[in-house]
Amino acid sequence: MSTDRILLTLGFLLFWVLMVALMYRGWKKRAGRQADAIGELPAVPADLGALLIPPSSGLYVGSTLAPSWQDRIAVGDIGFRATGDLSRHEKGVLLERDGASAIWIPQASIRAIRTERGLAGKVMSKDGVLVIRWELPTGTEIDTGFRGDDKSVYPAWVNGENA
Numbered sequence: 752m753s754t755d756r757i758l759l760t761l762g763f764l765l766f767w768v769l770m771v772a773l774m775y776r777g778w779k780k781r782a783g784r785q786a787d788a789i790g791e792l793p794a795v796p797a798d799l800g801a802l803l804i805p806p807s808s809g810l811y812v813g814s815t816l817a818p819s820w821q822d823r824i825a826v827g828d829i830g831f832r833a834t835g836d837l838s839r840h841e842k843g844v845l846l847e848r849d850g851a852s853a854i855w856i857p858q859a860s861i862r863a864i865r866t867e868r869g870l871a872g873k874v875m876s877k878d879g880v881l882v883i884r885w886e887l888p889t890g891t892e893i894d895t896g897f898r899g900d901d902k903s904v905y906p907a908w909v910n911g912e913n914a
Contacts, residue, residue, distance in 0.1 A: 778825050778830075779825075781823075781825040782825040782826050782827075782830075785816070785824060785825060785826050786826055787889070788816070788887075788889060788891045789824060789826040789827075789829075789887060789889065789891065789893075790887060790888060790889040790891075791888065792827070792829065792854065792855070792887070793855045793856070793857055793860070793887075793888065794855065795845065795853050795855040796842060796855070798842070799840035799841070799842055799843070799845060800840045800841025800842035800843075801840065801841040802838065802839075802840055802841075803839045803840060803841060804838060804839035804904070804907055804908065805838060806836040806837065806838040806847075807836065807837050807838070807899045807900070807901060807904045808834070808835070808836050808899070808900045808901075809834070809835070809836075809837065809897055809898050809899035809900045809901075810832060810833070810834055810835075810897070810898045811832060811833050811834070811835050811846060811848050811851075811854075811895075811896070811897055812832055812870055812880060812896040812897065812898055813829075813830060813831075813832060813870065813895075813896060814829050814830070814854075814893050814894065814895045814896070815870060815893065815894050815896075816891065816892075816893055816894075817884055817892040817893055817894050818892075818894075820867065820870050820894065824893060827852075828851045828852055829854065831851060833848040833849050833850055833851045834848070834849045835847050835848035835849055835851075835897075837881070837897045837899070839908070841858070842857065842858055843855060843856050843857040843858045843860070843861070844856040844858075844861070844883060846895070846897065854895065856883060856885045856895065857885075860885040860886045860887070861883060861884075861885050862884040862885055862886060862892060863883075863884040864881070864882070864883050864884075864908050864909055864911070865881075865882055865884075865909060866878035866879070866880065866881055866882065866905055866909060867879075867880050867882045867896070868880070870882055870894060870896035878902070878905065879898060879902070880896045880897065880898050881896070881897045881898070881899060881905055881908055881909075882894050882895070882896050882897075883895045883896075883897075
């Protein structure tokens with residue numbers, strides 16, 4: 752192997768490491784800018800109330816600052832995608848994520864439930880993502896997206912059946 756080829760390979764490796772480090776730094780800076788607006792997420796209560804919509808499996812695609820569908824929240828682990836189950840209870844919505852903390856959306860905080868083509872950089876077919884707009888205790892509104900494995904449950908969420 753020639754010296755030029757080794758130097759070129761090392762140069763590309765250094766470039767790749769630099770790009771990854773810059774992306775990580777950008778993610779951390781975004782989290783710092785958003786920290787005050789996000790604050791502490793509501794804790795999951797011991798009593799969720801009656802089950803209105805049974806758990807549905809799927810992918811938590813992320814949460815964004817409303818109304819932007821691409822301004823992904825980077826605070827804590829809310830910015831990471833994860834598989835999980837979404838269910839609706841008398842007192843709110845529970846999103847239990849695999850390998851991440853659960854997200855509790857109190858009923859009084861929900862502003863709208865709709866379907867969208869995409870959220871948080873995840874783009875799918877028409878009405879592919881169930882999006883819940885809700886207000887955090889800080890007063891900031893966010894959109895939380897969930898792509899269900901079975902999209903036939905979306906009408907019950909959007910139309911507020913049993914809610």
